[in-house]
Amino acid sequence: MTEPPRVLLLCGGPSAEHDVSLASARSLLAATGDRVAWVPRVISRRGHWLDARDSHSRLTRAAADDQDEAGATGPRLDIAALAGVDAVFPLLHGPYGEDGRLQGALEVLGVPYVGSSVLASAVGMDKLAMKAVFGEAALPQVAYRGVTRHRWRTQREAVDAELDGLGWPAFVKPANLGSSIGIVRVAGRAEREAAIEGAFGHDRRVIVEAAATGARELEVAVLGLDDPRTSVVGEIHTDAAFYDYAAKYTPGAARLDVPADLPARVADACRAYARRAFLAIDGAGLARVDLFWQPEHDALWVNEINTMPGFTETSMFPRLWAASGLAYPDLALHLIELARTAR
Ligand SMILES: Nc1ncnc2c1ncn2[C@@H]1O[C@H](COP(=O)(O)OP(=O)(O)O)[C@@H](O)[C@H]1O
Numbered sequence: 001m002t003e004p005p006r007v008l009l010l011c012g013g014p015s016a017e018h019d020v021s022l023a024s025a026r027s028l029l030a031a032t033g034d035r036v037a038w039v040p041r042v043i044s045r046r047g048h049w050l051d052a053r054d055s056h057s058r059l060t061r062a063a064a065d066d067q068d069e070a071g072a073t074g075p076r077l078d079i080a081a082l083a084g085v086d087a088v089f090p091l092l093h094g095p096y097g098e099d100g101r102l103q104g105a106l107e108v109l110g111v112p113y114v115g116s117s118v119l120a121s122a123v124g125m126d127k128l129a130m131k132a133v134f135g136e137a138a139l140p141q142v143a144y145r146g147v148t149r150h151r152w153r154t155q156r157e158a159v160d161a162e163l164d165g166l167g168w169p170a171f172v173k174p175a176n177l178g179s180s181i182g183i184v185r186v187a188g189r190a191e192r193e194a195a196i197e198g199a200f201g202h203d204r205r206v207i208v209e210a211a212a213t214g215a216r217e218l219e220v221a222v223l224g225l226d227d228p229r230t231s232v233v234g235e236i237h238t239d240a241a242f243y244d245y246a247a248k249y250t251p252g253a254a255r256l257d258v259p260a261d262l263p264a265r266v267a268d269a270c271r272a273y274a275r276r277a278f279l280a281i282d283g284a285g286l287a288r289v290d291l292f293w294q295p296e297h298d299a300l301w302v303n304e305i306n307t308m309p310g311f312t313e314t315s316m317f318p319r320l321w322a323a324s325g326l327a328y329p330d331l332a333l334h335l336i337e338l339a340r341t342a343r
């Protein structure tokens with residue numbers, strides 16, 4: 001029997017998805033047993049790498065707590081933790097772990113890692129860059145405009161006129177974040193102004209886009225390198241006005257339907273767009289591509305790509321693969337293999 005690969009599992013991290021990341025890591029550790037020689041390390045909310053002992057205790061406490069914030073410190077990058085590992089699995093969501101920063105550090109250190117490169121991670125995280133790249137790849141997207149804080153402060157009238165052209169309702173989003181944080185659905189100028197001001201509290205760049213009203217939210221998982229595979233299509237159902245932070249992270253607030261009950265031609269188009277979106281950003285390893293389908297107009301739009309989607313056993317990405325014939329532990333092993341494959 002061959003030796004199991006030794007893999008540094010990075011989780012937690014300084015983003016709003018810290019707890020989601022820990023949940024994903026616990027799920028992965030439990031499911032893969034001794035098929036992987038895991039070296040789990042938790043990164044605190046402030047970006048300190050906890051040592052092996054603190055990481056272990058953080059991961060074995062089921063309840064989220066902020067013990068790691070109290071006294072815990074550690075290096076901002078623990079090079080010693082990387083010694084002798086075959087690969088790193090950066091199971092981190094949002095800025096820092098999913099936007100190319102950590103990937104850049106790993107590139108500098110010459111360690112293979114699961115998932116997208118620096119460029120693809122950064123493009124996937126920045127909604128304005130992502131939309132520009134998707135536009136170049138002729139992917140269908142709702143109408144949108146980007147606004148910088150500087151332009152908002154200095155050319156308000158021109159910006160307002162431009163944004164009015166998107167119609168109502170509209171969605172206001174910080175360019176770089178995720179988890180629906182700072183995202184507001186607006187139905188008039190006053191609401192839009194307040195939402196834009198709020199979004200500038202998170203980012204210098206904001207995006208305003210036309211709402212896909214009455215849309216069903218569909219998701220496709222992508223796996224591979226230069227010739228990636230796509231999964232069956234899943235659907236998110238929520239009773240909230242949209243898939244906001246509470247709907248995402250309150251247990252029971254959203255229901256995942258896998259596979260989604262859809263006409264075959266719509267599912268096929270979703271999968272084709274998902275593959276094209278992955279190739280457009282030059283993704284690697286894994287990604288989840290989210291789409292909107294408006295049955296009333298039979299319009300299909302690509303909303304976004306996530307280069308490190310939620311990875312608990314019951315998260316959409318693993319569920320889409322399970323429904324496509326690839327079980328959760330095998331999925332994890334395959335991703336580690338891909339990390340070690342030269343392109
Ligand atoms: N243009 C839009 N039309 C309709 N709903 C939208 C639109 N943009 C965002 N939403 C809603 O807001 C949610 C979060 O937006 P999204 O762009 O996916 O941000 P995040 O990266 O935070 O997940 C979506 O899942 C959807 O429910």
Ligand SMILES: [Mg+2]
Pocket residue numbers: 290304
């Ligand atoms: Mg989203």
